Amino acid sequence: MKASAGGYARAESVRHALDLLAGSEGQGRVLAGGQSLVAAMNMRLSVGDLLVDISKISELSGVAVEGDILRIGALTRHAQVGADAQIKTHAPLLTAAVSHIAHAAIRNRGTIGGALAHADPAAEFPACALALGATMHAEGPSGTRGIAADEFFEDVFTTSLSEDEILTSITMPIAEQGEVQILEEVARRSGDYALVGLCLIKRAVGHRIAVFSVGPRPILATNAMAALDQGDVDAAVEALSNEIDPPSDTQASSAYRRHLAGVLLRRAVCRMKGETA
Amino acid sequence: MTEVFRDKVDVSLTVNGEPVEARVPAGQHMIDFLRMELGLTGAHASCEHGVCGACTIRVDGDAVRGCLMLAAQADGTDVWTVEGLTDAAAVSDLQDAFITRNALQCGFCTPGMLVAAEELLSKGGVPSRGEIREHLSGNYCRCTGYEAIVDAVESVALNRAGKGVA
């Protein structure tokens, strides 16, 4: 089908983009890499949007280490995230995630900020952000604010960003010495959305587990984390099973997803032990 | 609605090495623009939701989905389609390999497949068959079953690396 956009404007700067959004009377949609938005427009799932194209704002792209914080610009493309040496060193979970995201041509256009703001519950980056304890940085008419990942993702395709805000960057603590970051997922085919995915991080203070494609948003499995901190994998699997309520769809039932989450946790733990052994 | 949002957008870009200036509908994707406005019918619209890869074109050096990029976003870009790549003889060895190996049947996926494959080949080295399959996993072909395509891409990689069978 053919998209029916209400209008288009190219933002020259974040300030300009915010002004455009402010003037859109609620019809504004931020267009970055477009890999989800344009697809939705082409299916007429999104009609009449006033598109604010931020993709040319160079200040929103790039990777930097600021002390013990890693900052990734919202417009940094998936392919750049996957190839970036600093990310590979300081947040290898994101590097691992990229290879699971769709296909090369999508990764060449899609942006990390777009993926986070789109908040697809089956996508990798939101779960990674949650597992890493990342902070989303937004800019709006009244200034900037940081939003912790566990407060950012609210529901299916829904975040705590206001309509007049733009996600500008994501920050996260750089991986500590000996930190392990693992991503496990099962998809029907390479590049498909995960049936279930799981991020496992081991830090000195304890484990962090985020699961995706098991609910309306990625979930931090705190009970499973606690069990794993105790070194009880069986209890962690049991806890994980109890703290998710996965949906059923044409690809898999809730019960299958619940089972799979446990399998992925066991596999991630095995890899973690293998890597730390 | 404010006037700053346009339903027709002026763009200035380079397509297959030639400058193009156009006024495009706000919602028009690159493939419709290339096909309908410029008569470049090599790349195809097939699923129009970014899954099949038949619309794969090269923008600023990267293989991208033509259906997931608005023409309005193409301002200032350098766009290459199969027509331009052919004229520039940029992928002639790959095209020859596709013909020799019969790595195409209906040919509808082929222009996109070539752009995707060339992106992998341009990185140099000889990718494994698994890597070739993985790289092409976003380009759908219903006819060939993919093996002939993998063979063709592999043979070009070997030849470019000087390891080809004479």
Added chain:
Amino acid sequence: MTIPFNNPDRPNSYIGRTVPRPNATKLVQGRGRYVDDIVLPRMLHVAFSRSPVAHAKIGAIDLDEAKAVKGVVRIFTGADLAEVCTPWVAVLAHLKGLKSPPEHPLAVDRACWVGEPVVAVVANTRAAAEEAASLVVVDYEELPAVTDTMTALDKDTPVIHPELGDNLAFRRLHEEGDVDAAFKTAHKVVSAHFRTARHTGVTLEPRSILVDWNPAEGQMTAYHATQAPHMMQTVFAKHLDIPESRVRVICGDVGGSYGIKVHVYPDEVATAAIAKVMGRPVKFIADRLESFSTDIHARDHEIEAKIAVDVDGKILAIDVDDWTGIGPYSVYPRTSAIEGNQVVNLCGGPYDFANYRAQTTVVFQNKTPTCQYRAVGHPIAVAITEGLVDMAAAAIGMDPVEIRRRNMYADDAYPVTSPAKMKFEGLSHHASMDKLIEMIDYDALRADQAEARKQGKYRGIGIASFIELTNPSPFMYGIGGARISAQDGCTVRMDPDGSVVALSGVTEQGQGTEAMLSQVVAEGVGVKPSNVRVITGDTQVTPYGGGTWASRGAGIGGEAALQAARALRDSILEVAAAMLQAEAGKLDIRDGQIVDLESGEERMPLEELGRIVYFRGDTLPKDLPRELVQTRHFITMDYPFAFTNGVQASYLEVDTDTGVVTLLKHWCVEDCGRVINPQLVDEQIRGGIVQGLGGALYEEIHYDEDGQLLNGSMADYLVPMAAEMPDMVVAHVETPTKESELGAKGAGEAGTAGAPAAVMNAINDALRPLGAQVAAMPFTPERILRALGKIND
């Protein structure tokens, strides 16, 4: 005279060789010409407002908002088009009892499936037409939807078409021998419930048509992505009241067909009707959602089946109860009863056994209509048969290869008639199996499987023998009254420069038809294939023919081309003999030269002969025939169909924690008779296998209970992609058909026929030590884990 095709040293030896496809170069350069690439002056676009509900009475239609959209030119309702287009009824006389109601290009009173076209909006861009179509307001008064096949005939299920009495479209029971007695006394009886999912073809090029009506000439020209241009010519002429001679169907490059583009679609006929009413070119290109909801579906079967074997593994009886739901209409003109009928015809196909019972029950439902799709019925019949045979082998502790060898028709048993009453002229089950076993190194593979199991990996080997129906005679459709041509023709002519043009009624969909024809004609005349220009897909130009379906292009179209080419050779030699004052019988044509048959000495290039015939005909004897053009038509007469056979093997690994299946390798040995172009045949097999693998592992159209399509996008209906597909080894046994000089049978569907069964058997082979078995396709990770008892809810 028979050409000694097996002698590679013969002159002009192009049949049996891999020669390049003449049309491949333009396709790799992006210079193909598909329907959507064609733009005509004053062209308009049509988009359809389609039923959002599975079953509803159509009430008031409000077009006001739609008409207000900029660019909209005209809007048509079902009632509007009913005035200019007669409805069709898709039945065939030889499928006794088959019934279906009249179908219109746009629904008139009732909408019967989600996606049925109801209103057509014509505008100067597709975007405007779509925008307006979305604003059409139709008052749908919902009716109860029938969606479940197995309860469609129950008393309390509503009848979709009350005038037909019930929801039964067709039922056929075939019985041979004493089935009940055989089951009663058998050593072992094994039964299973099989399920094949609803599929669709997912051609990369969506359905496409551009129709131009020229009122000044009273001529309709349809640029159509179709497999059967002449059939469509007849359909447009008949239902739009145009003389057949005034309808021209042009089929250029087609972006994949697989059976999807051989049917009559209401929206395409509507496009033609609108073009005629408006006197302007009108284009319809389906979008992907329309493809999923309106391209024909197929393979939606549920089967209860059982097999009886004796203590030695001999098959005593097979009993099959097949059910399929076909949507609300039988599809025109091939009908939607053929697939079920094929299941009855093909079950048990490779095996010599006596007692056979099969029934198919074909019911109406409120879903997208189903019809013939690549390998019609074969994947279902092969899955039933080969699944049962493997289960029987396991039950009596016999190797799956051994049980097949004990039951397959002996290679010298032919001709033979099967219990399903299929006539086999000559097959090679044992030779093919021997070749396969050698190719896969069966013992080594079993050793690898055992080794893997020691490491906790569950690998499986699956074997599936099959037969494939090709080269159909009029027994398939013609005898039922359909104007679907089983014969095909080819005109071959020599032009002044000595080059040859071949015009054929079979069509190119990418499978390599034109390459095949070029080499057959090249060999038949005596020129290089590069000097043969092949023209297909234009009803105004080519001889009348059936087009591309049921793997008939090489066997029927190829034979017509060979005969025409050889006739042209004779004509050329007659002229040459007069010019050279030699005996025609002592001359030959090789590489475009007239030569002495014995010595090979060059006497004259064809170019010179052409110069004389076309420009200095005055120098030839007055009564010398000088028509350097010959046409031949070919039809099979001795057998209703030319059956082929083959056997496939799959090796795979099942992850018993996740249920994910990894395909490790796939093999196929098949016998399509004469192999004209080895590369093209191999690639048909490979492409076909992968389509079958899709059905085995991924493809399934989902509906909810109300008849809503749940996965109408390429992100949700999963097709095979490169990363998961295996490398495939393909080999051949050649048993040429004696019905033609060429000896070719079809090869287009063998891969699809056998692959799902091979995968099913391999999965079950892997799972057998765990006591699990699957028989419902696709074999999703979840279905496998449920079979393993790992999910309990």
